[in-house]
Amino acid sequence: MAERQGLRAESCHFTLQGAPFRLLGGSIHYFRVPRAYWRDRLLKMRACGINTLSTYIPWNLHEPEKGLFMFKEHLDLKAFVSLAQELGLWVILRPGPYICAEWDLGGLPSWLLRDKDMKLRTTYSGFTSAVNSYFDNLIPRVAPLQFSNGGPIIAVQVENEYGSYSKDDQYMKYIKEALLSRGVTELLLTSDNREGLRCGGVDGVLKTINLQKLSYGAMQSLADLQPEKPLLVMEYWSGWFDVWGELHHIFPAEEMIAVVTELLERGASLNLYMFHGGTSFGFMSGAVDFGTYKPQTSSYDYDAPLSECGDYTAKYHLLRDLLQNYNSEPLPEPPPLQGRQAYEAVLVSQYMSLWDALQYAERPFKSEDPISMENLHVHNGNGQSYGYTLYETTILSGGSLNSRNSIRDRALVFVDRKLIGILDYRKQELVLPAGKDARTLSLLVENCGRVNYGEALDAQHKGLVGDIALNHTPLKGLAVHCLDMMPSFLNCVHSGQWNPMMETTGCPGFFQGNLRVDGEPRDTFIKLPGWTKGVVFVNGHNLGRYWCIGPQKDLYLPGPWLKSGNNQIVVFEEQRAAGKIVFAENPEQGRIIDVSKHPFCTII
Structure with a gap:
């Protein structure tokens, strides 16, 4: 039997199975989407003309405690990759170990910091021994899903944007060998912005670039570094992330399509980051610090072609019209949208300080x-x-x-x-x-x-x-x-002694109410007018943080996390509770409350 020829980068154009191949990619993170919606989001991706899914893999979720590995239920990576294959998508894996992704510590587990000498993203022995243990558990799970084994994985990324960090000239070589030695056989690539291209690469690995606008000769820089190699924009930024206390970021659809059109006309391949952003549920959103610390919102809508809750946007429709020209077969019809509902307001009935x-x-x-x-x-x-x-x-x-x-x-x-x-x-x-x-x-x-x-x-x-x-x-x-608001603690709180809600109830504290759902549960958005800052739990699911300073004004509540009948909502409020929880069909974005009018809304 002839060897299956995977993705190759041996000329100016990619080949797959020996034939010319244009990589039309999009990023969706399985850990930012409820498992019940994986199929829906991937079907919408395929219907847009995307042929390749890319996803990061978050180490801190898969190994939350040293030596405790989790790859089931919403973290079933094999199931996600296999579903992509079923739906006709190729896959690029981005296993890090560092992923950035606007994710807490860039996906690295915080227990690494217990080592007072820790040097993250280097060949420091305390870091490499932890990486080795993680890769020993991760890579054997996905290696059988590579193209050479009949699976959809056609490429694997070596670390992530190391050229912007570059603290150890042996580190990228170490990560490359860590992947190869555990059975990774597909095309390897790196991913950097223009400034990081020269020092972020490693011998024998394809360089790719990250950008949003075509300026300063970025693509030419990539071409000059790799003559006679295909051009791939591994992260074409379709939008941007939000931080608390600043404006909601918008990147106009017409501008995005103009750049994508030019890239395709130049013969480049690209991967949209993000195609669908989703939500950084729980406490997993990260932060930036370029002299000023700025925490990121729980919503990872990203102004992407698919919205946080999976709606089609103007970007989606324009992109689909464009990509139809680069698909040899007619595109499938986009799936119908999930229904949403603005449930009746919930009055908080119980309180525990x-x-x-x-x-x-x-x-x-x-x-x-x-x-x-x-x-x-x-x-x-x-x-x-x-x-x-x-x-x-x-x-x-x-x-x-x-x-x-x-x-x-x-x-x-x-x-x-x-x-x-x-x-x-x-x-x-x-x-x-x-x-x-x-x-x-x-x-x-x-x-x-x-x-x-x-x-x-x-x-x-x-x-x-x-x-x-x-x-x-x-x-x-x-x-x-x-x-830490983990389930073990919250379950004890739930079964503890609660007090009836009163107007004079103080904070901080836990506030509990009951949402009644008649019929099939639907997606909704939780709004907390008059509340200040805290976290919302629905049936034990941590939806994320809310903060009256904006720009995020709502929390996405997926329908699969609700049930017909009674649903428990618990709000941990730090400073001031309003006593009512309301719901909306659509999110409200882009405005910031005037802090001068709200003295409780201290910006971090």
Whole structure:
């Protein structure tokens, strides 16, 4: 039997199975889409004229604790790749180990940071031993799905945008060999922006470029580096991500189509990042820090051709019209959209203060000095990864409380459980009221998302990362509570003693209501007018963060996460609850609340 010829890059044009091949790709992340909707999103992709799916693989989801590997249910990567093949799509895998993706720590697990000498994305032995263990579990699961074995995987990416980091000249060679030695046989490629092209590559691996607009001779730079090689824009940015407190990003459809048209006319291949962005459910959204820390929103709509909830956009229709010209067969009809519903508003009926809920958390950890959440002795020695951490100590006086920039990322400060103010990277000092007796000082610190790109990766410890001083004296003798909002804790809270909701109910706390669904559940968007900042859980699913500063104004609630009958909604609100949860068929984007009119809406 003749050997199957996979994707080849041996001339100016790709070949697949020995025939010329134009790669028309699109990115969808299985971990940002409910599994029940994988088929729907991939069918919509195929109907648009896309022939190749690309997806990142998030290490921090697949190995949340060192040595604990998860590849089932919504993390069943094999099922996702196999479904793509069933629907007629080729696949490019982007296994990292670093993926960026506006994902917490760029997909790297936070337990790596427990090693005080850790040097991420280098050949430091503590990092490579962890990568080796991860790849030992990951690669054998996907290797059988390669083209050479009859599967859809035609290419695998070596790391991600390393030219923008480039701290170890042996690292990319190590990652390449780590893939090859475990059975990766398909075309290898790298992915960099123009500035990173020269130092992000590795011998024998195809270079590709990331961009949004054709300027400064970017494509020519790629061609000059690789004469007689096909041109691939591995990330053609169809939109952009959002950060809290800034405008919702829009990239006009006409501009996107004009660039895509020119790239195709030049003979290039491309992959749209994103074709469908989806949602960074839970606490998984990342952050950027180019001198100023900016956490990213839970919505990863990205202004992509398919919206966050899977709607067709103007970009989709224009793109489909264009790509029809590059498909030899008529495109399938786009599937019908899922119905959505604006359910009746839910009145919050029950309440439990954070202080009452502490009894359901793990026993507090005692520490003489401040300690980061990653270094807490919880979760089988892996530390705390996400959510909130409460630090408490006894104070004997009032005066000046100075964070010394040791809070990551935002802290509500209480004296005897009364909110005094907020400390973050901008505001580092508060005046505590005087008092005669010993009082309890509490700092509820939130990890708002670890940086996912840039030089600051190694410095992403969260919680208290150094001394906090009261009147220039460092605080000592801390009781530290892990409040990562994991199911084990939330289940205990749910079965605990709740109080009836009253207008005078204070925060922070948990607020519970019941959504009644008659008939087949449908997608919806949750809106929280009058609330300030927190997290929403529906039937145990963490939908993500909300924050009144915008630009995200709603949380996407997929219909498959609802059930006919009663549905439990729990809101953890930090500062001010309104008592009502409302629903909408469509999201509202692009506006920011005037912070000057909302004193509770402190921007981080």
